[in-house]
Amino acid sequence: MVLTIILCILGTFIVMESVAWLAHRYLMHGFLWFLHKDHHKKDDGQVFEKNDFFFLIFATPAILLFLFGSIYGHVIMMAVAGGITLYGFCYFMVHDIFIHQRFKWFRNTNNIYLKAIRRAHKMHHKHLGKHHGECFGMLWVPFKYFREAYRQQKMQEQKS
Secondary structure (H helix, E strand, C coil): CHHHHHHHHHHHHHHHHHHHHHHHHHHHHHHCHHHHHHHHCCCCCCCCCHHHHHHHHHHHHHHHHHHHHHHHCCHHHHHHHHHHHHHHHHHHHHHHHHHCCCCCCCCCCCCHHHHHHHHHHHHHHHCCCCCCCCCCCCCCCCHHHHHHHHHHHHHHHHHC
C-alpha cells in the first residue's frame, strides 16, 4: 500500500506539469487573462498581483481531495492531493522564488537545468500580450534552452 501511495503522489506530480501547461496556455492566456495580465507587465514593485489568485484556484482541488479523503478514509484521494500540493510547493519555489525573485534566495546558479528554466520563462515573458506566447510549463523545458544554457556556461568558463 505504501508503494501505491508513493507512486500515486509521484504520478500526480508528473501529471500536474501537463495540467499546469494546459491551464497556463488555455485559461491564463485565455478567458482568465484579466487575472494573469499583470504578471506579464514590467515589474512595478508590487508585492501581490491579481495573478496570485491562481494559487487559490489551483489549491482548491487539493484542499477538497484532502477533505473528502480524510472524511471517507480514501487514501488515494489523499495521495493525489499530496501530489498536487507537492507540485504547488515546487511551483512556488521555482517560479516565485527562483525565477521572479520574490525573495532574494537562490539568485546565482551554475546548474544548467535551472538556467534553462530561467531562460525559458524569460522567453515566455518576452510576450507582453496574451497571444503568441511560448514555454507555458514550469519544469519541462524545450531542449533548445538547455543547449543555450550550456553554451552560456562554457563561454563564462572560458572568460574565467
